[in-house]
Amino acid sequence: MTKTTQTPAEPKAKGKGLTRRRFLQVLGGGAAVLAVGAVLGGPTLVREGRLAINRVFLTGSAPSSPPPKDPFVWFEINAANEATLYIPKVEMGQGIHTSLAQIAADELELDWQTVRVRQADASRGFDPQLIFTFGSTSITALYQPIREIAATMREMLRTEAAAQLGVAAADLTAANSTISNGSQAKTYGEIIAAKAGAWVIPEAAAPLKPDADFKLIGQSVKRVDLRDKVTGRAQYGFDMRAEGMVYGAVARPPRYGATLKASGEGDARSQPGVVDVILREGFAGVVASTRRAAQAALSHLDLTWEGGTTINQAEMEAMLTLPKEGGTLIQREGNVDGATGTVIEANYFTPMAVHAQMEPQAALADVKTDSALIHTSTQAPGLSQERIAAALKMDEAKVAVRAAYVGGGFGRKTGTDAAVEAALLSQAVGRPVMVGWSREEEMQQGYRRPPAANYFRATISEAGDITSVHHEMASGDVLFNPQVGASGGFLEVLLGTDPLAAYGGLIHYSLPAVRGIYHRMEIPVPTAYWRGLGSFPNTFAIESFIDELAVATQTDPFDLRLKYRPADDLGRRYELVLNAVREASGWGSAVPEGRARGLATCYDRGTVVGLVVEVSVNESEINVHEAWCAVDPGLVINPNGAAAQVEGSIIMGLSSTLIEQQTVENGMAVGNNFNTYPLLRISQAPRITVLPINSGDEPVGGMGEPVIGVVPAAVGNAVFALTGQRLRLLPLTLA
Amino acid sequence: MELRINGQTYTVASDAAEPLLWVLRDELGLTGTKYGCGLGICGSCTVHVDGEAMRSCSTPLSTVEGKAITTIEGLATVEADGTETLHPVQEAFIEEQVPQCAWCMSGQMMQAAAFLSNNPQPTEDEIIAAMNNNYCRCGCYTRIKTAVALAAEIAEERRA
Numbered sequence: 074m075t076k077t078t079q080t081p082a083e084p085k086a087k088g089k090g091l092t093r094r095r096f097l098q099v100l101g102g103g104a105a106v107l108a109v110g111a112v113l114g115g116p117t118l119v120r121e122g123r124l125a126i127n128r129v130f131l132t133g134s135a136p137s138s139p140p141p142k143d144p145f146v147w148f149e150i151n152a153a154n155e156a157t158l159y160i161p162k163v164e165m166g167q168g169i170h171t172s173l174a175q176i177a178a179d180e181l182e183l184d185w186q187t188v189r190v191r192q193a194d195a196s197r198g199f200d201p202q203l204i205f206t207f208g209s210t211s212i213t214a215l216y217q218p219i220r221e222i223a224a225t226m227r228e229m230l231r232t233e234a235a236a237q238l239g240v241a242a243a244d245l246t247a248a249n250s251t252i253s254n255g256s257q258a259k260t261y262g263e264i265i266a267a268k269a270g271a272w273v274i275p276e277a278a279a280p281l282k283p284d285a286d287f288k289l290i291g292q293s294v295k296r297v298d299l300r301d302k303v304t305g306r307a308q309y310g311f312d313m314r315a316e317g318m319v320y321g322a323v324a325r326p327p328r329y330g331a332t333l334k335a336s337g338e339g340d341a342r343s344q345p346g347v348v349d350v351i352l353r354e355g356f357a358g359v360v361a362s363t364r365r366a367a368q369a370a371l372s373h374l375d376l377t378w379e380g381g382t383t384i385n386q387a388e389m390e391a392m393l394t395l396p397k398e399g400g401t402l403i404q405r406e407g408n409v410d411g412a413t414g415t416v417i418e419a420n421y422f423t424p425m426a427v428h429a430q431m432e433p434q435a436a437l438a439d440v441k442t443d444s445a446l447i448h449t450s451t452q453a454p455g456l457s458q459e460r461i462a463a464a465l466k467m468d469e470a471k472v473a474v475r476a477a478y479v480g481g482g483f484g485r486k487t488g489t490d491a492a493v494e495a496a497l498l499s500q501a502v503g504r505p506v507m508v509g510w511s512r513e514e515e516m517q518q519g520y521r522r523p524p525a526a527n528y529f530r531a532t533i534s535e536a537g538d539i540t541s542v543h544h545e546m547a548s549g550d551v552l553f554n555p556q557v558g559a560s561g562g563f564l565e566v567l568l569g570t571d572p573l574a575a576y577g578g579l580i581h582y583s584l585p586a587v588r589g590i591y592h593r594m595e596i597p598v599p600t601a602y603w604r605g606l607g608s609f610p611n612t613f614a615i616e617s618f619i620d621e622l623a624v625a626t627q628t629d630p631f632d633l634r635l636k637y638r639p640a641d642d643l644g645r646r647y648e649l650v651l652n653a654v655r656e657a658s659g660w661g662s663a664v665p666e667g668r669a670r671g672l673a674t675c676y677d678r679g680t681v682v683g684l685v686v687e688v689s690v691n692e693s694e695i696n697v698h699e700a701w702c703a704v705d706p707g708l709v710i711n712p713n714g715a716a717a718q719v720e721g722s723i724i725m726g727l728s729s730t731l732i733e734q735q736t737v738e739n740g741m742a743v744g745n746n747f748n749t750y751p752l753l754r755i756s757q758a759p760r761i762t763v764l765p766i767n768s769g770d771e772p773v774g775g776m777g778e779p780v781i782g783v784v785p786a787a788v789g790n791a792v793f794a795l796t797g798q799r800l801r802l803l804p805l806t807l808a
Numbered sequence: 809m810e811l812r813i814n815g816q817t818y819t820v821a822s823d824a825a826e827p828l829l830w831v832l833r834d835e836l837g838l839t840g841t842k843y844g845c846g847l848g849i850c851g852s853c854t855v856h857v858d859g860e861a862m863r864s865c866s867t868p869l870s871t872v873e874g875k876a877i878t879t880i881e882g883l884a885t886v887e888a889d890g891t892e893t894l895h896p897v898q899e900a901f902i903e904e905q906v907p908q909c910a911w912c913m914s915g916q917m918m919q920a921a922a923f924l925s926n927n928p929q930p931t932e933d934e935i936i937a938a939m940n941n942n943y944c945r946c947g948c949y950t951r952i953k954t955a956v957a958l959a960a961e962i963a964e965e966r967r968a
């Protein structure tokens with residue numbers, strides 16, 4: 074099948090995604106409804122407006138900035154015919170530099186052996202907002218644009234080669250970075266070097282190559298960045314160095330929300346290695362010749378902290394108690410109140426957890442009077458630029474942010490604190506300053522996954538059919554927590570939810586009646602983006618409760634999910650995924666003595682997931698031995714890379730399932746390093762079988778997050794099958 | 809104080825109590841060795857001292873004076889003409905596409921290399937025990953098991 078595509082004036086609006094314009098239209102529409110509702114004093118209109126607008130947030134993908142159209146901004150080919158591809162997403166281990174380069178190189182017909190990949194940045198004409206790497210959206214957002222840009226360049230080269238060779242373009246073919254007609258050939262490098270005058274970029278994108286001719290797309294191409302990474306040469310934010318640089322450290326509040334009331338230098342300035350002490354309103358920092366000297370001098374400052382919270386764990390959990398009424402309606406199908414049958418209720422709870430990405434936040438800043446250059450481990454160079462410019466009181470255009478390799482993100486590298494601190498300190502001392510957070514700062518002073526509670530009430534008919542599911546969720550914020558510096562302004566009022574905490578809270582099964590209500594809980598502890606956002610707690614709760622309904626209706630968990638699978642194409646994809654994982658896991662066959670299997674499934678960020686795990690228990694310990702995971706993101710670009718994302722999600726999900734929980738005492742997180750907050754180890758890792766399902770001819774879903782939420786549910790369901798204990802609190806703990 | 813690192817001699821002025829990790833990274837610019845916890849728990853900072861795996865974050869300079877230190881930058885061999893031959897562990901970690909973010913990987917590979925030099929034909933259980941104090945948050949554990957076993961095979965072939 075040949076695809077020909079024209080570049081429309083506006084990126085095309087697809088059912089599953091949202092262009093920026095459509096996004097604003099929807100927001101505007103919702104705002105109008107809400108405004109009218111408020112004026113008329115009509116709670117019904119407010120409710121309906123919120124339902125519509127939350128629906129958009131919970132089912133659409135976020136808008137993305139338009140990519141540059143000039144192919145030469147993306148692709149450089151030198152006279153020796155070596156290609157450099159500038160990739161506008163951050164490499165944090167998800168292999169995105171490789172998979173996006175694969176897509177480009179395939180369409181541009183590059184010789185893969187000659188391809189080098191570089192991080193794109195604003196200096197090459199890429200909007201920093203485009204580089205924002207989040208939400209497992211990189212491939213779905215860029216697959217089509219990159220192919221179009223690469224195809225356009227391929228056709229420009231073909232046309233130019235025809236002119237240079239004096240032959241008809243139609244007789245020339247592009248392959249292996251060369252254009253030829255069998256008897257005459259020119260490499261891309263030669264064509265570009267010989268080009269006289271400026272290139273003209275055609276208005277319309279060139280035709281894309283037929284899928285059947287893919288050479289790289291769909292192949293397990295090896296990662297382009299691993300040689301540098303296994304030899305220690307790759308540079309991350311924490312590794313950035315500059316001539317004359319010094320190290321910065323910043324004083325931290327003893328309680329969340331505490332502010333610096335008064336500060337004095339104490340004897341910090343006379344400590345060994347100290348270069349300068351910087352005191353500002355609400356800020357105290359030290360710059361020294363070594364990192365340790367800077368950190369050690371902090372305790373010699375004279376600081377008075379004021380206010381803040383003294384919340385402890387029990388109080389915080391009490392704040393998560395689901396209220397009897399109120400909340401914002403986010404899902405409504407059929408009539409839940411009219412449903413009859415046997416009632417089944419359950420409450421689930423997911424605690425706070427940290428990201429524990431192995432590289433803490435880090436940045437190197439070099440701030441001059443009229444310009445600033447910051448190298449940092451960040452998922453969000455655009456947001457970093459905004460915040461740094463604001464802190465320095467400098468024009469944004471003068472602040473250049475360069476994204477380094479990221480040593481693990483998981484949402485945490487959307488934080489900008491280290492970069493802002495390095496910039497402020499550099500501005501104060503007039504030298505490059507490096508700030509790299511300690512593990513203790515990272516675990517206590519960063520933001521974390523919010524705590525969340527879920528409540529369900531379902532009804533089951535005498536015939537054993539599910540007649541309704543009512544679902545309430547309460548969570549700390551992900552998008553709007555003021556402690557993290559985000560303020561939603563009007564959007565907060567408009568939504569009535571924290572949409573990213575509510576993420577994953579929709580029930581996708583075809584049931585006669587479903588209602589979802591979200592309660593926003595503003596807890597005084599900084600919480601924000603953690604891998605999967607609300608998908609982790611919500612999928613844990615929904616998929617565990619679905620298992621409870623399977624038990625209550627005496628239905629096999631696979632059969633129940635197939636019976637109530639979503640309508641239309643999503644249902645077809647559920648079937649593919651469920652059948653694949655059912656067969657691979659040998660579901661229904663004899664399980665080894667002392668073990669049992671559990672299933673969970675979900676639809677998240679366009680991807681359908683089915684996970685079966687096999688567990689055993691040893692006194693109070695839960696062991697997970699095997700995991701089989703089928704994932705369908707539509708077209709899979711790099712199967713082995715996709716498998717790595719699945720494996721990583723299962724391991725990280727298991728760590729939260731079995732071990733992790735961050736608690737708070739006296740207004741401060743308790744776990745501050747791996748002695749008080751351990752992670753899953755290699756001895757606790759199961760064998761993992763990944764089954765990538767290509768259900769379509771284009772990528773429609775993400776890979777980095779959709780698998781994380783099914784993990785606690787599948788394990789909990791397996792533990793129930795084995796022991797009869799239904800565990801509804803994470804980490805799962807046997808009685 | 810003189811330090812012998814990757815076959816080269818460095819003179820450092822740092823305090824004898826300073827952890828080796830920060831001297832490597834911040835004094836000598838050998839940033840391949842990574843920081844993860846500073847407590848000897850995560851293994852990110854693992855280097856070799858006289859061939860044994862050590863946590864450089866918890867190793868004061870005074871204890872390594874005069875000893876042969878190898879960091880990830882010195883794990884491969886480089887010929888006089890500049891050709892780099894990866895250590896079997898590095899080769900296996902690429903072959904199995906083990907690293908994700910790779911921040912933990914210098915430590916994983918240094919741990920594995922020291923282990924294999926003491927135990928060239930390990931069982932899977934021995935590999936797991938040897939690697940059990942190296943955290944990987946990206947969750948590369950299943951691949952680490954396979955790759956360490958493969959590294960043992962590669963080393964065996966190279967010896968043959």
Ligand code: FES
Binds near residue numbers: 852854
């Ligand atoms: S940094 Fe040394 S063991 Fe974690």
Ligand code: FES
Binds near residue numbers: 912948
């Ligand atoms: S590869 Fe990222 S922590 Fe191991």
